[in-house]
Amino acid sequence: MTVQALDPRRVAGKIILTSLTQAGRLSLFVGESARAVAEWKIWVPRAMTEAYHIGVGSLFIVIVVSAFTGAVTAFQASYQFQASLPIYIVGTLIVESVILELGPVLTGLILAGRVGARWAAELGTMRVTEQIDALDSLGRSPYSHLILPRIVAGVVMVPVLTVVSDVVGIVAGLLAGLNAMPLLTPTDFMQGAIYYYRPFDGYYSVIKGFAFALAITVIPCYVGYNAEQGAEGVGKATTRAVVATSVVILFLDALLAKILLSS
Amino acid sequence: MIHLEGVRKAFGSQVVLKDVDFDVKEGETVALLGPSGTGKSVTLKTIIGLIRPDAGTVLVDEENVWTLDRAGLKQMRQGIGYVFQYGALFDSISVFENIRLGLTDETQYGDLKFAEDRVVECLRLVNLAPEVAKKMPGELSGGMKKRVGIARAIAGRPKYLLWDEPTSGLDPMNADIIDALITRLDDELGVTSVVVTHDVRGAFRVADRVALLMEGEIVLQGTPAEFIASDHPKVRAFLERDRDTSHFAA
Numbered sequence: 001m002t003v004q005a006l007d008p009r010r011v012a013g014k015i016i017l018t019s020l021t022q023a024g025r026l027s028l029f030v031g032e033s034a035r036a037v038a039e040w041k042i043w044v045p046r047a048m049t050e051a052y053h054i055g056v057g058s059l060f061i062v063i064v065v066s067a068f069t070g071a072v073t074a075f076q077a078s079y080q081f082q083a084s085l086p087i088y089i090v091g092t093l094i095v096e097s098v099i100l101e102l103g104p105v106l107t108g109l110i111l112a113g114r115v116g117a118r119w120a121a122e123l124g125t126m127r128v129t130e131q132i133d134a135l136d137s138l139g140r141s142p143y144s145h146l147i148l149p150r151i152v153a154g155v156v157m158v159p160v161l162t163v164v165s166d167v168v169g170i171v172a173g174l175l176a177g178l179n180a181m182p183l184l185t186p187t188d189f190m191q192g193a194i195y196y197y198r199p200f201d202g203y204y205s206v207i208k209g210f211a212f213a214l215a216i217t218v219i220p221c222y223v224g225y226n227a228e229q230g231a232e233g234v235g236k237a238t239t240r241a242v243v244a245t246s247v248v249i250l251f252l253d254a255l256l257a258k259i260l261l262s263s
Numbered sequence: 264m265i266h267l268e269g270v271r272k273a274f275g276s277q278v279v280l281k282d283v284d285f286d287v288k289e290g291e292t293v294a295l296l297g298p299s300g301t302g303k304s305v306t307l308k309t310i311i312g313l314i315r316p317d318a319g320t321v322l323v324d325e326e327n328v329w330t331l332d333r334a335g336l337k338q339m340r341q342g343i344g345y346v347f348q349y350g351a352l353f354d355s356i357s358v359f360e361n362i363r364l365g366l367t368d369e370t371q372y373g374d375l376k377f378a379e380d381r382v383v384e385c386l387r388l389v390n391l392a393p394e395v396a397k398k399m400p401g402e403l404s405g406g407m408k409k410r411v412g413i414a415r416a417i418a419g420r421p422k423y424l425l426w427d428e429p430t431s432g433l434d435p436m437n438a439d440i441i442d443a444l445i446t447r448l449d450d451e452l453g454v455t456s457v458v459v460t461h462d463v464r465g466a467f468r469v470a471d472r473v474a475l476l477m478e479g480e481i482v483l484q485g486t487p488a489e490f491i492a493s494d495h496p497k498v499r500a501f502l503e504r505d506r507d508t509s510h511f512a513a
Binding site: 126129130131133134135136137138139140 | 308311312313336337338340341343345347348349351352353354364365367415419
């Protein structure tokens with residue numbers, strides 16, 4: 001490595017140029033996907049198939065993770081519970097934790113790994129085996145055939161899975177709470193749940209689901225679509241897609257909390 | 264007619280095409296020969312607009328491929344069938360659906376009866392049984408995948424066929440079958456073909472004219488007889504190397 005390569009100005013310049021290039025290419029990618037909306041006869045049937053794969057295929061893992069998360073939240077609540085606090089607070093704690101944070105974020109991270117990795121690998125393989133070039137060569141848009149169906153399917157199904165995760169997490173939290181805290185009754189739990197619950201909390205959870213869905217769909221599709229040659233290129237694309245999506249989900253989580261909850 | 268003039272293409276610091284001038288006339292079959300990695304496939308992809316050259320002109324039917332708008336590029340591509348090196352079949356859909364995608368006319372694509380008939384016809388043209396249509400690409404051998412790729416390329420009745428290494432990776436018997444298929448399809452369909460290959464024997468068998476691409480430039484264009492008679496040192500070196508390799512393989 002030369003001394004020039006270590007020059008901070010060069011490194012900074014390279015990072016800025018790479019970031020701007022990627023941002024530009026991502027914008028074009030999103031623009032081309034939006035343009036493909038007109039070809040609805042092509043993408044609608046494919047989107048339904050993808051939606052089925054995401055929804056049914058991810059349901060089990062989402063239920064398992066949500067159930068354990070709700071249960072662990074209840075166990076921690078019982079461990080930290082102070083006798084000076086009213087017991088219905090347990091219901092508040094579990095419901096608000098699950099709806100505002102744990103349900104959407106964990107669902108997002110699970111789907112980033114399960115769906116995002118799969119799509120990045122699929123599209124990357126299609127790129128390196130010239131299947132995407134083949135579509136182009138036939139005068140067909142890869143965006144209406146491959147990209148838009150995945151984005152639409154994700155944007156529909158991720159919020160649905162988020163709601164499922166919320167419900168399962170709360171029910172598991174209730175059952176675990178009843179088991180861990182003999183003094184807690186379902187009535188107390190419901191009282192706590194309703195007392196501090198605002199309808200906006202549910203909307204917030206779904207809004208997060210939509211925001212995460214965009215990250216889970218657009219980033220892996222973009223990274224896979226632009227995969228470099230060979231098996232190594234597909235492997236790198238898959239890893240990059242999962243890492244980038246996970247980081248963006250956490251970033252969006254903080255951003256949405258700041259924007260929507262601070263007020 | 265396909266016309267390339269002064270085409271240059273570099274990937275990073277690696278210059279693949281320096282200055283390519285290349286012509287294909289109506290109805291003829293031209294083989295683009297050259298060692299691996301000399302930019303033959305890149306040349307082919309610039310013709311159909313899959314790779315944008317850094318400089319130069321690419322004309323198809325006197326239309327500059329790289330100044331066409333979106334609709335024009337789509338229309339131009341619909342007149343060209345591209346046979347990919349490894350078939351490039353979509354492995355999540357059946358052979359029928361793969362070939363049906365080649366029906367570039369949306370009305371024909373949407374007419375299931377027409378599509379079924381056309382798929383069977385295309386399979387017949389590439390010597391495959393109609394039952395193959397029901398199979399998934401993963402169930403096919405390498406040679407069959409190539410033939411399905413050809414069937415997809417001809418499904419839309421293109422005016423031009425671009426063949427990217429049609430015989431690479433095949434045993435000599437299957438390579439001969441594909442060579443015979445190229446000749447037969449050119450005759451039966453009346454298409455204009457560009458065949459990219461490093462197989463000299465196959466190129467001489469199928470082509471009306473041969474062009475040799477070496478070190479980013481077309482070294483020679485001519486009939487197979489002119490090619491063999493050429494005393495150009497690069498042509499001689501390429502032919503000698505092929506002969507040596509053939510002996511080694513034998």
